[in-house]
Amino acid sequence: MRGVTQFIKDHQLRLMNRAYDNEFISFHLTQISFLQHERLVHLIVMLFVFLFTLIFLVLFLTIKLSAFLIVFLLLLILSIFYLFHYYKLENSVIEWYFVYNEKMKGKED
Numbered sequence: 001m002r003g004v005t006q007f008i009k010d011h012q013l014r015l016m017n018r019a020y021d022n023e024f025i026s027f028h029l030t031q032i033s034f035l036q037h038e039r040l041v042h043l044i045v046m047l048f049v050f051l052f053t054l055i056f057l058v059l060f061l062t063i064k065l066s067a068f069l070i071v072f073l074l075l076l077i078l079s080i081f082y083l084f085h086y087y088k089l090e091n092s093v094i095e096w097y098f099v100y101n102e103k104m105k106g107k108e109d
Contacts, residue, residue, distance in 0.1 A: 008092075015099060028100055035093045042089055046082050053079050 011031070014020055020028075053075040060068035 012099070015103060020103065025100070025103065028096070028103075032093070032096050032100065035089070035096060039086075039089055039093055042082075042086050046079075046086050049075060049079050049082055 011028070014024065015028075053072060056068050056072040056075055059065070060072050
């Protein structure tokens with residue numbers, strides 16, 4: 001994760017210093033498409049984790065086996081952390097949209 005953070009910092013520094021051209025803007029759009037793909041994959045995985053969390057809750061409530069409760073609690077913790085991760089990922093993508101829109105607007109002026 002540290003490599004991604006450093007990449008984003010370098011990218012933003014280049015944008016702040018206005019050291020970009022059409023090739024860099026194209027590169028920025030490519031990075032946005034990668035983030036969109038990652039966002040979609042994480043959304044699908046997150047929905048499956050939530051689905052299995054609910055399944056194990058229903059299994060525990062109907063069968064009353066403590067193993068189902070343990071798995072449910074573990075999945076619930078995983079779901080909470082996954083939700084925070086997805087929220088951060090979603091905000092990152094939106095931030096990159098705004099950066100692109102701001103720079104393209106600045107280029108047109």
